[in-house]
Amino acid sequence: MSIANIMTRRNRLVTTLADASLATLHDVFAKSRFQHVPVIDSSNRLIGIVSVKDYFRVLSPVMDSATDPAIGIFIRSRKVHQVMVSPVITGTETTSVKQAAALLLKHNIGCLPVIDEQKHLLGLVSWKDIMRAALGKSGSGT
Template identity: 35%
Template sequence: MSIKDIMSTSIVTVRLGDSVAVVKEIFDNSPFHHLLVVDSGELFGIISDRDLFKILSPTIGTVSETTRDLAILNKKAHQILTRKPITLSEKSGLSDVIKVFKKHNISCIPVVNDENEPVGIVSWRDLLKIFDDK
């Protein structure tokens, strides 16, 4: 089985200069848990919903919101992303996916082509679906 058989090709990307407010809006309005950060089409990093939750104040969007809360929303994606994420090639096999998940404490693996452009993403949930379908 190939990585192409389990990866999601419905990826959502943001640019390095996009604001945290844009990132928050995407997470608030979609079922995705990871956003790939690109620069000139090339994968630069990744932002998880957990990365966002770590920096957001619970008072954002409430009457208790502070100027500090608003400043966080004005930060840029490059300030909160995980740089140089662990990736796999679109030529990788299922065993490669399993090895990466076992070796690293990560929840998804971006899949890139030879130009380091994202073409998909595999989460541990995608891996579990293989066994759920049997």
């Protein structure tokens, strides 16, 4: 089975731009089920990814000693490109679920963005999607 059958499609993902502030990620990670936010350019090409772990890793040094207003200033002044992972390990719609699982394990990552030949973002497969597929469960999510 290919990951095209289990991925969360682009229209259901939250994405961001590299020049957006970290404040744009705050609500995504605080209020949604998403653990990963793909970073795209103006042509919908994948250029990076930010996980909730990446986000909190950047915030952790200031969270212990800063006030809430100072944290707000910090996340509004930092840009996504300063914390995103790039280049990104990716798959294509023809990547098998087994190959995707192997990539997640090999690179110790939690998701695999799915792109086309021009690096346009088509979707995302998380380890949860792969586990659901292994267990024969339906439904996708990141």
